[in-house]
Amino acid sequence: MNIQVSGILQGAVTPPPSKSQAHRLLICAALGSAQCRIMCSAVNKDIMATMKSLCAIGADINYSNGVFTINPxxxxxxxxxxxxxxxxxxxxxxxxxxxxxxDATFVGSGKLPQRPMKDLCIALQEHGVQITRPADGLELPLQCSGTLTAGHYTLPGDISSQYITGLLFALPLLNADSTIEVTGNLTSASYIDMTIDALRIAGIKVGRHGSTFNIKGNQHYNMPAEVVIEGDWSSAAFWLVAGVVGKHPIRLRGMNIDTLQGDSAIIEHLSKMGAHIVVDEKYITAMPSQLHGVELNCMDTPDLLPILSVAAAAANGSTIFLNVGRLMYKESDRLEAMRSVLAAVGITSIVGDDTFTVLGGKRVVKTAIDSYGDHRIAMSAAILSTITDGEIAIIGADSVAKSYPTFFDEIIALGGNVKKL
Incomplete structure (x- = not known):
């Protein structure tokens, strides 16, 4: 689907539930021994992929009227x-x-078959699992058979924190104790914190000493009868940037300021750029602001780079993003995708060695932008439209369904114009 976006945004918006938390709590509930209800007011393709995959291996999960009901x-x-x-x-x-x-087979679509799995597969193969992958360099389809054994696992921390999360879910189910040793820098560390918190809610204990995790075997998942998914900071980031680069304030409802979600750092990042963001008991309000270029470390917040690049385009001076190299392995090569997006609207950016630099402060021109089938690129392009004098056409805008299916409905509710092409 291709659309055209224009207009000035203002008003209040409630971001959708956190898909990162939803993934984690669904898995914990599916591994539990009693019924659990998870309050999740909206879903997306990623959340439903986890639900359907759990059901494929025997989970009993139903979603209706904003509630997941999970049985053993x-x-x-x-x-x-x-x-x-x-x-x-x-x-x-x-x-x-x-x-x-x-003994399951995993398949996927889009760029998923190209996303790295090698180090995780090696770790599993060293502990009793037989894994078959294609010979053409792709990761999917992937067949695994046999049963995982307890022991000492070593994984690099600079590829994906999701490797560690997967093992943290699995190892408590085994009949002996295990350890996970993370080598190198642990990227997106806040997502590990979210995993450990989800495990805590489910009654699973994990010890941590620096870069080593200690997991007792023979543990049992025991979720509360009901849990609530909090608002998603990755999605909230788009509206916060829209507020600070736009002409009118945008208010966010239903956000937990004390969250473990790493992308809540959007407030800190924008504040460093000079943004005026007001937090009170009811709203988080992003005020129109004069932004300036800064240096931002994205080690723990890689998903924020596309929308922060929009803020950087509106800022005076250069903004340098550090520790962003692994963004080439996302739904698109997000560094090249954002370089292309910004170039299309007349903004220069430079992809460096683990860095991304945006030379901001120039007038943004109206144009057509390819989303590269990436939900975060599509949504960032839409927010770019708020700092143009005309429309921006977005190619592949339906990619937003991956994380935020109602995103363009919210654009309209905030006063924007959305037209299908």
Whole structure:
């Protein structure tokens, strides 16, 4: 779907539930021994990929009227799990399926078959799992058989924190204790914190000493009868940037300022750029601001780079993003995608060695932008339209369904214009 976006945004918006938290709590509930209800007011393709994949291996999950109802799993073997385009679904559930001895096959679409799995697969193969992958360099379809064994696992921290999360879900199910040693820098560390918190809610204990995680075996998942998914900071970031680069304030409702979600750092990042953001008991309000270029470390917040690049385009001077190299392995090569997007509207940016530099402060011109099938690129392009004098056409705008299906409805509710081409 191609659309044209224009207009000035103002008003209040409620971001959708956190898909990162939803993935984690769905897995914990599916591994539990009693019914659990998860309040999740909206879903997206990624969340549903996790739900359907869990159901494929025997979970009993129903979603209706904003509530997931999860009953204890009756394990089914030799099933195919379609992960869609969700890296979280794939990397979380491959270790879980191996721990359960599910002998499952994983498939996916979009760029998912190209996203790295090698180091995780090696770690699983060293602990009793047989894994078959294509010979053409792709990661999917992936077949795993056998049952995971306890022991000492070593994984690099600079590829994906999702490897560690997958093992943290799986290892408590085994009949002996295990450790995970993370080598190098642990990127997106806040997502590990979210995983450990989800495990805590489910009654699973994880010890941590620096870069080593200690996981007792023979643990049992025991979720509360009801849990609520909090608002998604990755989605909120688009509206915060829209407010600070736009002409009118934008207010966010329903956000937990004390969250473990790493992307809540959007407030800190924007504040460094000179943004005026007001937090009170009811709203987080992004005020129109004069932004300036800064240096931002994206080690723990890689998903924020596309929308922060929009803020950088509106800022005076250069903004340098550090520790962003792994963004080439996302739904698109997000560094090249954003370089192309910004170039299309007349903004110069430079892809460096683990850096991305935006030379801001120039007038943004109206144009057509390719989303590269990436939800975050499409949404960033839409917010770019708020600092142009005309319309921006977005190619592949339906990609937003991956994380935020109602995104363009919100644009309209805030006063923007959206027209299908």
């Amino acid at each position: 799993m009756d394990l089914k073997k030799n099933r195919t799990l379609d992960c869609g385009e969700s890296g979280s679904t794939m990397r979380f559930l491959v270790p879980v399926a191996a721990a359960l001895g599910a």
